[in-house]
Amino acid sequence: MTATPSPAVAAEPIDRFSLPDAGGHFGRYGGVFVPETLMTALQDLGAVYEKARLDPAFQAELKNHLKEFAGRPTELYFAERLTRHCGGAKIYLKREDLLHTGAHKINNALGQALLALRMGKKRIIAETGAGQHGVATAAVCAKFGLECVVYMGAVDMERQSLNVFRMRLMGAEVRAVTSGQKTLKDAVNEAMRDWVTNVRSTHYILGSALGSHPYPMMVRDFHRVIGQETKAQLLAREGRLPDEMIACVGGGSNAIGFFFDFLEDKSVRLVGVEAGGRGIKRGEHAARFEGGKLGILQGAKTYILQDPDGQIELTHSVSAGLDYAAIGPEHAYYRDRQRIDYAYACDDEVMETFQLVSRLEGIIPALESTHAFVHGLKRAKAMRSDEILVINLSGRGDKDVNQVAKILGVSL
Amino acid sequence: MSRIAQAFSCAREQNRAAFVAYLCAGDPDFNTSLAACRALLENGVDVLELGVPFSDPLADGLTNQLAAQRALEGGMTAARVFEFVKKIREFSDVPVVFYTYYNLVFSNGIEAYVKAAKAAGVDGMLVLDLPPEEGAEFSAAARAQGIDSVCIVAPTTPDARIAKIAAVATGFIYYVSREGVTGVRDQVAVGIPEAVARIRVHTQLPIAVGFGIGTRAQVAEVAAQADGVVVGSALVNIIKENLAARETIAPALAAKAADLVAGTRR
Numbered sequence: 270m271t272a273t274p275s276p277a278v279a280a281e282p283i284d285r286f287s288l289p290d291a292g293g294h295f296g297r298y299g300g301v302f303v304p305e306t307l308m309t310a311l312q313d314l315g316a317v318y319e320k321a322r323l324d325p326a327f328q329a330e331l332k333n334h335l336k337e338f339a340g341r342p343t344e345l346y347f348a349e350r351l352t353r354h355c356g357g358a359k360i361y362l363k364r365e366d367l368l369h370t371g372a373h374k375i376n377n378a379l380g381q382a383l384l385a386l387r388m389g390k391k392r393i394i395a396e397t398g399a400g401q402h403g404v405a406t407a408a409v410c411a412k413f414g415l416e417c418v419v420y421m422g423a424v425d426m427e428r429q430s431l432n433v434f435r436m437r438l439m440g441a442e443v444r445a446v447t448s449g450q451k452t453l454k455d456a457v458n459e460a461m462r463d464w465v466t467n468v469r470s471t472h473y474i475l476g477s478a479l480g481s482h483p484y485p486m487m488v489r490d491f492h493r494v495i496g497q498e499t500k501a502q503l504l505a506r507e508g509r510l511p512d513e514m515i516a517c518v519g520g521g522s523n524a525i526g527f528f529f530d531f532l533e534d535k536s537v538r539l540v541g542v543e544a545g546g547r548g549i550k551r552g553e554h555a556a557r558f559e560g561g562k563l564g565i566l567q568g569a570k571t572y573i574l575q576d577p578d579g580q581i582e583l584t585h586s587v588s589a590g591l592d593y594a595a596i597g598p599e600h601a602y603y604r605d606r607q608r609i610d611y612a613y614a615c616d617d618e619v620m621e622t623f624q625l626v627s628r629l630e631g632i633i634p635a636l637e638s639t640h641a642f643v644h645g646l647k648r649a650k651a652m653r654s655d656e657i658l659v660i661n662l663s664g665r666g667d668k669d670v671n672q673v674a675k676i677l678g679v680s681l
Numbered sequence: 682m683s684r685i686a687q688a689f690s691c692a693r694e695q696n697r698a699a700f701v702a703y704l705c706a707g708d709p710d711f712n713t714s715l716a717a718c719r720a721l722l723e724n725g726v727d728v729l730e731l732g733v734p735f736s737d738p739l740a741d742g743l744t745n746q747l748a749a750q751r752a753l754e755g756g757m758t759a760a761r762v763f764e765f766v767k768k769i770r771e772f773s774d775v776p777v778v779f780y781t782y783y784n785l786v787f788s789n790g791i792e793a794y795v796k797a798a799k800a801a802g803v804d805g806m807l808v809l810d811l812p813p814e815e816g817a818e819f820s821a822a823a824r825a826q827g828i829d830s831v832c833i834v835a836p837t838t839p840d841a842r843i844a845k846i847a848a849v850a851t852g853f854i855y856y857v858s859r860e861g862v863t864g865v866r867d868q869v870a871v872g873i874p875e876a877v878a879r880i881r882v883h884t885q886l887p888i889a890v891g892f893g894i895g896t897r898a899q900v901a902e903v904a905a906q907a908d909g910v911v912v913g914s915a916l917v918n919i920i921k922e923n924l925a926a927r928e929t930i931a932p933a934l935a936a937k938a939a940d941l942v943a944g945t946r947r
Contacts, residue, residue, distance in 0.1 A: 308838070309835075
């Protein structure tokens with residue numbers, strides 16, 4: 270199923286700002302595939318965002334909230350004991366886990382909440398998988414006095430009950446989604462149904478670099494700060510660019526934000542890590558590049574796990590945030606361009622590495638981010654000690670401790 | 682003249698609105714669904730809108746989601762949907778329009794899918810999540826096969842977009858009379874005559890109105906305002922209510938269709 274790009278395309282120099290085109294396409298990926306009722310809202314959102322993006326006042330306001338409310342910049346941390354443990358490359362961690370609400374998601378939630386205020390929309394809806402995007406959205410809605418409804422799969426609500434309670438504490442209404450397999454994909458369907466119904470009053474804060482244009486571009490832009498900071502911090506500290514950067518990829522927002530400012534730096538190897546679940550068998554994983562094919566889901570054309578008829582397949586991952594059948598369209602494009610490589614990590618390796626990182630560094634990573642560590646530690650071992658590897662620690666694992674305890678057979 | 686155009690023009694000559702009925706193919710199983718469609722077609726339905734069950738029907742309300750789920754659990758597949766239409770064609774010439782999502786059309790090649798649909802006896806297709814901006818490949822394939830490309834206009838669609846949609850639509854325009862997903866409502870939406878007039882500026886195609894229509898009185902109200910009336914969830918609900926005794930589904934739908942069709946007279 271792997272698409273082989275023509276050598277000509279792969280050889281063209283990358284201009285990261287040239288994409289997407291006006292229709293939201295990243296090459297043959299992306300675009301706008303929604304019911305007619307949403308077309309006008311998406312076009313309006315695109316226009317409002319375009320203006321905001323170029324408006325210094327908007328950017329200054331966002332920057333201020335990112336600093337004072339979210340806690341940016343986040344540290345670039347040298348993981349000394351992990352480095353020694355692997356005995357290879359120097360391992361740095363971009364500490365997005367230190368952000369308010371516990372993950373990178375707040376970058377995008379703040380940006381989109383400011384857009385909603387500009388559009389005069391007082392009601393916010395969001396979907397959430399692991400609950401991190403839901404918590405970030407609930408937090409910014411409380412901060413700005415916006416009504417907030419979060420859709421969450423019933424299965425995910427059980428896996429992430431702590432986050433459900435956090436959202437409710439901050440005044441959000443969390444609605445359980447019981448259709449389909451009751452996880453992230455079904456929560457997106459419900460959020461889109463709500464949006465179709467309440468489109469005039471409501472802004473949908475989509476939480477990943479997914480869906481219809483302008484979302485993949487907009488969400489990417491709001492997370493670009495991760496890579497921008499990483500670059501400046503590493504240059505200040507090591508005087509050079511990293512050799513390799515690794516991030517986990519569900520929809521792909523933390524990864525694209527982390528990678529974006531390095532896309533043109535050819536010497537930097539970029540790797541996204543998908544969820545291998547219980548192994549690459551149908552219905553047992555969420556590695557779209559391992560068993561998926563080109564299709565259309567929830568607004569975008571991209572790689573999708575689907576059956577031969579085009580029905581979307583069930584997915585599985587120990588991490589709710591990566592448990593999704595489609596990947597962000599920009600990732601599919603840069604994979605074709607052979608600019609970003611993709612790997613996957615399976616549940617059992619993730620459980621092991623989750624404990625290892627906790628013990629060695631005193632940092633409990635989110636199960637999602639742990640996927641990046643699984644691959645990162647393998648890579649670090651294979652790299653030389655004068656090479657530098659940066660892992661995006663996209664979120665903290667506090668939300669996962671109940672589930673991990675359950676898997677390990679520990680009663681709390 | 683296509684079968685769809687004929688159906689609308691025939692209704693107009695009889696001074697009534699065309700009655701467009703929706704069911705999900707294979708809900709709850711192949712044979713019951715076929716009997717259900719037959720009951721509709723024998724009781725005055727002018728156009729049969731056949732939902733092709735999809736795992737992620739994001740434009741549909743709960744009623745139609747569950748119908749799609751039942752159909753998939755009942756063994757409906759892409760190949761069986763075509764077989765289903767062929768069976769309908771053994772006893773009826775009423776136009777059939779697929780109501781579907783783009784991934785199902787796209788996944789094994791658009792041209793092959795449209796060809797197979799045509800060969801089975803499908804007259805038109807409404808691809809819910811395919812706006813005209815992305816629809817060039819599908820439109821070309823549909824045109825080449827003589828399949829009508831039915832398009833949706835929503836209350837939120839501005840005039841400039843109506844023109845763009847009208848330029849690619851064939852068969853009829855489906856005006857969804859309210860923002861939201863499919864499902865029965867208590868009252869018919871307001872502003873239908875104004876919307877129909879706005880659309881009429883850009884097209885001579887028949888304009889059918891749907892979303893939330895479920896009673897004879899509602900059908901009558903809309904029939905006075907548009908060329909066609911679409912009823913879906915109200916019919917699907919009858920299937921849901923009679924799942925325990927599947928043999929009662931077709932007779933119940935026959936009675937409901939006859940009642941609703943009576944409402945189309947102006």
